[in-house]
Amino acid sequence: MGSATSELPPASRTPLRDTAESGLKIVVVGGFGVGKTTLVRSVSEIRPLNTEEVMTEAGEGVDRIPVSSAKNTTTVAFDFGRISLNERLVLYLFGAPGQKRFWFLWDRLFSGTLGAVVLVDTRRMEDSWYAIDRLEHHKTPFVVAVNRFDGDHAYHSLEEIRTALALPAHVPLIDCDARVRSSGKDVLIALVDHLHHLARERELTA
Amino acid sequence: MTRRPVDVGDPDRLYTITQGRSRADAVAFDLVTLIVAECEPSAGQQSEHARILELCRHPTSVVEIAAELSLPITVVRILLEDLRATGRITPRHPRVAASAALPDSALLTEVLHGLRNL
Ligand SMILES: Nc1nc2c(ncn2[C@@H]2O[C@H](COP(=O)(O)OP(=O)(O)OP(=O)(O)O)[C@@H](O)[C@H]2O)c(=O)[nH]1
Numbered sequence: 001m002g003s004a005t006s007e008l009p010p011a012s013r014t015p016l017r018d019t020a021e022s023g024l025k026i027v028v029v030g031g032f033g034v035g036k037t038t039l040v041r042s043v044s045e046i047r048p049l050n051t052e053e054v055m056t057e058a059g060e061g062v063d064r065i066p067v068s069s070a071k072n073t074t075t076v077a078f079d080f081g082r083i084s085l086n087e088r089l090v091l092y093l094f095g096a097p098g099q100k101r102f103w104f105l106w107d108r109l110f111s112g113t114l115g116a117v118v119l120v121d122t123r124r125m126e127d128s129w130y131a132i133d134r135l136e137h138h139k140t141p142f143v144v145a146v147n148r149f150d151g152d153h154a155y156h157s158l159e160e161i162r163t164a165l166a167l168p169a170h171v172p173l174i175d176c177d178a179r180v181r182s183s184g185k186d187v188l189i190a191l192v193d194h195l196h197h198l199a200r201e202r203e204l205t206a
Numbered sequence: 207m208t209r210r211p212v213d214v215g216d217p218d219r220l221y222t223i224t225q226g227r228s229r230a231d232a233v234a235f236d237l238v239t240l241i242v243a244e245c246e247p248s249a250g251q252q253s254e255h256a257r258i259l260e261l262c263r264h265p266t267s268v269v270e271i272a273a274e275l276s277l278p279i280t281v282v283r284i285l286l287e288d289l290r291a292t293g294r295i296t297p298r299h300p301r302v303a304a305s306a307a308l309p310d311s312a313l314l315t316e317v318l319h320g321l322r323n324l
């Protein structure tokens with residue numbers, strides 16, 4: 001085991017600057033094949049890396065390596081990319097599956113995220129319902145980005161999509177093309193703008 | 207994308223790497239905690255420890271270490287705890303606490319500037 005890919009040449013790594021001191025997290029969540037990895041790749045300064053975690057579903061406050069006989073273990077694969085924001089701050093983007101069976105991991109893997117991007121494919125909007133519901137439940141701020149595929153014949157307006165998703169008016173909803181760097185960047189800016197707005201609101205009423 | 211499957215198929219091997227330990231304190235090493243080596247790898251050191259010290263000549267996040275070593279994050283956390291306990295690495299913890307609801311607007315302004323300048 002583990003040697004299956006050892007024939008691959010070692011990827012050339014781009015290390016962070018020595019002044020890097022604080023990591024930040026944003027999660028990109030959505031259904032299978034909606035473009036999560038594509039979005040991460042288009043904005044990342046490194047080739048997206050992939051990692052997996054095997055976890056037991058027991059709600060313990062610690063990580064465990066499951067024993068081979070352990071029940072209720074789930075392997076979760078997620079990929080991630082990286083953006084150096086300045087000399088000190090580094091933003092990590094995690095692409096995570098939105099399906100029901102992964103959500104018990106949210107607290108474990110992604111606690112402390114700034115917020116989330118929900119990627120939507122208009123041909124399979126129901127794939128996003130669960131993610132939106134859970135983010136609201138966890139009080140994780142998020143924006144919804146509609147990844148427009150070429151074959152998106154039935155072109156829905158953003159207003160129609162907002163209705164179909166039962167999305168409250170205060171949640172930003174935008175179009176994007178996950179393959180295009182500037183578009184991916186605009187999605188992140190929309191999210192952080194939204195977060196900034198929320199933080200200002202809170203600071204003014206505190 | 208190059209997928210590098212993580213070696214999660216053989217718990218026995220993972221236990222060998224961690225010398226029988228199965229638990230890690232998730233709080234001590236967040237996924238985006240940046241790890242910095244305080245010394246060079248030395249001869250006779252467990253190979254995974256040596257690899258981590260090599261990677262962390264420059265700050266490297268916990269999740270990047272896990273991806274580079276193709277090991278589950280739990281195992282990496284255990285190895286990092288060994289290195290931290292002996293002063294071989296220093297963690298740089300995220301400024302946003304895992305428990306914080308929302309960071310302050312000054313930090314978010316900095317993030318926005320960084321994104322706009324990409
Ligand atoms: N035409 C078109 N294709 C896209 C777009 N975004 C992604 N794709 C393609 O759709 C496929 C799936 O994209 P991924 O980024 O792998 O999707 P994902 O959400 O990471 O998929 P999983 O991790 O398997 O759930 C790939 O072949 C992409 O090239 C888009 O905006 N337009």
Ligand SMILES: [Mg+2]
Nearest residue numbers: 036037079095
């Ligand atoms: Mg993917």
